[in-house]
Amino acid sequence: MSAQSENFSSAIDPVKLDKLAEVAIKVGLQLQPGQDLVMTAPSQALPLVRRIAAHAYKAGAGLVTPILSDEGVTLARYENANAESFDRAAGWLYEGMAKAYGENAARLAIAGDNPMMLSGQDPDKVARANRAQSNAYKPALEKIVSFDINWNIVAYPSLAWAKLVFPNDTDEVAVKKLADAIFAASRVDNDDPIGAWREHNANLRKRTDWLNSHSFSALHYSGPGTDLTIGLADEHEWAGGAATAKNGIVCNANIPTEEVFTTPHAYRVEGTVVSTKPLSHNGTLIDDIQVRFEGGRIVEAKASKGEAVLNKVLDTDEGSRRLGEVALVPHSSPISKSGLLFYNTLFDENAACHIALGQCYAKCFVNGTKLTQDEIAARGGNKSLIHIDWMIGSDKIDIDGIKPDGTRVPVFRKGEWA
């Protein structure tokens, strides 16, 4: 046996894996009869890719097109390619995806890459490749962030990821543990996952309704090392759980999800904030982030680990020093209670209140999916090639909502809904 063909997929409960696929299609996408599906995934996730394809076709899908990436091919590039190669990207592929989304194909991404895949590689090459990739991906990403079509991300417990989360277990046990953690967080470890998601979406809806009814103009965070006022974008709207894409389909873009979130004002953030969990970015762990905002812009940034990578990220483009998302997650969220660091934003962002550098989401505005890019910018929505979430919540954080007249309303106390 070669190591490459041994991925311990047999350690993964096949019934729950099938339920995860069903939830991705029926809850995540609500894939419609006749709708095409473009599915991106790492090659290790093929067992889930196949189950999702089956459920997509059972739901009446037109055509399911998997686009598989492969760690071995990616590393072959870093190990062998000329420097010039790292400025290249598959523009033809992403333009094609954009075309498919333009023709109403749904999009499903499976997260499962080795978070440390590029940790041993030249950071300059990584940065060049990311920039080229981000630029090429733009036409497709724009259709996703502006929510033109129903889309969804789910996770698959690949071996390298499992070993990072559970370094002290055998390969097989690590895969089983990560699989079970994914299944629990994705609410497929029960008899009625569809029902469980219905209830969860209703609970998140109560929170967003409450926040929207208050029309806060800013949030103020206080805690150890943090004294931060985040102005919210004009006509922002709080979202969370199920949402309706421009094509009219209600979907859950992230599985799992525990957050309610909205768009901060790109020019109205003031004060200091510290991270409360490490951020895993392209194979680098960035820890103990401390930043200071002035006029919405990060003017000072430090980190105890990964500071160089953090600064590279901040220098990506005009919008990478400003915020595109603010999200509330109670400290008692199931993912937080698992106590695990997943090294993957899809999970880690659901363990604590967080903010994101970079691109905002159109859907976090009143009638947001109908707004143009210019209208979004006029309301304070940020624009960037990046969208990087990092955790600022803990059981020591208090948050107040501030109304336009200055009235303060408790939102969080000691990390929980007030």
Next chain:
Amino acid sequence: MSAQSENFSSAIDPVKLDKLAEVAIKVGLQLQPGQDLVMTAPSQALPLVRRIAAHAYKAGAGLVTPILSDEGVTLARYENANAESFDRAAGWLYEGMAKAYGENAARLAIAGDNPMMLSGQDPDKVARANRAQSNAYKPALEKIVSFDINWNIVAYPSLAWAKLVFPNDTDEVAVKKLADAIFAASRVDNDDPIGAWREHNANLRKRTDWLNSHSFSALHYSGPGTDLTIGLADEHEWAGGAATAKNGIVCNANIPTEEVFTTPHAYRVEGTVVSTKPLSHNGTLIDDIQVRFEGGRIVEAKASKGEAVLNKVLDTDEGSRRLGEVALVPHSSPISKSGLLFYNTLFDENAACHIALGQCYAKCFVNGTKLTQDEIAARGGNKSLIHIDWMIGSDKIDIDGIKPDGTRVPVFRKGEWA
């Protein structure tokens, strides 16, 4: 261990696999510094995909983009999809590929699918899916058949294919035997594969030079059940081995290859011919084909096995009852001597003289890569969505070349060069 993750890739000699990858890049494609590469492959072939990516980057490739298909996803469609799904194809993906080839990306395809993958499926669904796929693939295929860019096909010994060729061996032994057969046929089972290909290309060149110097207007085949005159296209040119693509790069499109071949005249084929080896087409074995041509068109077709599938193929479009290729392969070719039926045209067509139904190759005309579609048609070149080779050679076949003045020159006697 699940069966899906066990593919016995460890039974494959890693040194020879790496040499195969090197030959694909250096001989098959002669990939140029800075040139991008689009690589299609079944997911089982990932060990070869990774080695090819490494050699591509060592040769200075721009970007290598693998597009992986997966048998499990394909079968999930046949088992679960609505009938309407089978009329759909990923046009956006193939248009994108065409764009990449238009920007001078090279194309490499790895053959290794289970030849019987679709053998249990509804033939109507298979036919519908193939038609939709062929139509969608057209823009990309046209750039390949008109030889706009350097392209190459190599093979990978996937388990299902190996078990079909070696049904009486264990999985592991079957994979090892098919791997060794592929390595031998691909001339990588020696110390200097690049040198071996140089010599082989020179030998094929001698044959094509001789055939081109005679300017035959037709070939006449005689043997048991066969009395066939194949008129050759006006200004046809014999090709074989290395050839120059329109982008100026010399490449070997097929690895392995033993044939010399040219374009027959779509309207000048008369007589009867029988197949000498079974044809494996989309999971169906078609055996003992007997057809009669009139004015280049097949007017009668029989087969002892798979006759219904054969007739479906012939009804694909206008050009599917006419010939697009005629190829000469001595009965003593190494692949013929192996005695194996590979159930794969890339190999089986190199075991015997063959003809192909359907699309012709532009490069098999004098200055062919500069001709328009109309000019090719005017010279007798056939046009079709299909190109299906089948074997008509054996040690009992004699072939004469017929010059425009009626002079006959022996070309083959008892299956060997005369």
